Amino acid sequence: MTKTDQAIDQLQRMIEHGDLKPGSMVSESQLVEITGFGRTPIREAIQRLATARMIRVHPSKGLEIPAISVEDQLSALELRRPIEVLAVELAAARAGAPQRAAMQELAARLAGRFGLRDYTETVRRTHAMIIEAAQNPYLSAAMLPLQALSRRFWITYLRDEVAEIARGGALHRQMLSAIASGDKVAARAASLALNDYLVAHAVAVIARRAAPTSAD
Numbered sequence: 001m002t003k004t005d006q007a008i009d010q011l012q013r014m015i016e017h018g019d020l021k022p023g024s025m026v027s028e029s030q031l032v033e034i035t036g037f038g039r040t041p042i043r044e045a046i047q048r049l050a051t052a053r054m055i056r057v058h059p060s061k062g063l064e065i066p067a068i069s070v071e072d073q074l075s076a077l078e079l080r081r082p083i084e085v086l087a088v089e090l091a092a093a094r095a096g097a098p099q100r101a102a103m104q105e106l107a108a109r110l111a112g113r114f115g116l117r118d119y120t121e122t123v124r125r126t127h128a129m130i131i132e133a134a135q136n137p138y139l140s141a142a143m144l145p146l147q148a149l150s151r152r153f154w155i156t157y158l159r160d161e162v163a164e165i166a167r168g169g170a171l172h173r174q175m176l177s178a179i180a181s182g183d184k185v186a187a188r189a190a191s192l193a194l195n196d197y198l199v200a201h202a203v204a205v206i207a208r209r210a211a212p213t214s215a216d
Contacts, residue, residue: 007037007045015054015065016152017117022067031063052145054152073153073202080146081195087134087143088187092179095133103129103180110173116158119165120151126172130179150198157205164201171197 001009011031014020031042046063049055053072056064095103106126114122127147131139158164171194178186 003037003041004044004048007035007041008048010035010037011045011049012054012148015049016120016148016155018156020065022065022156024065025058025062026065027062053149054145068149068153068156070153070202070205073150074199076146076149076153077195077198077202080143080150081192083139083142083146084191084195085188087130087136087139088175088179088191089184090136090139091130091133092182092184092187094135095179095182099129099133100180100182103133103176107173107176107180110169110176113162114165114169116155116161116165119169120155123151123168123172126176130175133179154198154201157201167197168194 011020014034020026028039028042028046031037031046032039035042037045046055046057050057053066056066058064106122106129110122110126127143131143154164154168171190175187175190175194178190
């Protein structure tokens with residue numbers, strides 16, 4: 001992994017978990033200081049994250065960590081849905097024996113209890129494993145930014161952490177198990193179920209905002 005890739009990973013995690021807060025402005029030099037990386041990898045990371053809509057560059061003002069709206073999430077999930085279906089179907093067909101064994105092991109681990117950061121890292125590993133097994137070099141560029149945006153929204157609007165992690169973990173476990181067994185039909189169904197869950201999570205945010213307060 002290059003220094004740029006490492007910088008992207010670190011900044012993406014910080015944005016996802018709100019260590020860099022939505023709506024805040026930062027400078028390139030601040031990111032260099034925060035992360036410990038040099039200017040070149042940070043500059044390249046900023047460019048990549050700007051393309052992925054995780055950072056917004058204002059030439060005269062600095063770097064904005066943009067808020068993510070429900071509309072953004074639903075648009076990302078709309079595009080993520082068919083791409084992820086393709087990925088899991090390819091992975092179910094193409095994964096090698098060691099990859100299938102690793103997926104079964106990770107699926108078993110997802111049955112356990114997690115804190116939020118450990119869970120999101122496990123989900124990140126799940127998606128990386130699926131992309132690798134799919135054996136299509138273009139999937140990473142298409143999928144990872146969409147998954148990062150979805151994950152950021154999910155974390156931002158998480159309410160019942162224990163229940164949501166249990167639900168998300170079960171859905172990812174089903175997807176991994178189906179791929180590991182080579183069942184393309186079940187893998188597709190599990191992928192669609194995960195997308196449905198994330199859509200429902202976003203719609204619930206709309207419903208909460210529309211609900212009258214006790215003062216109404």
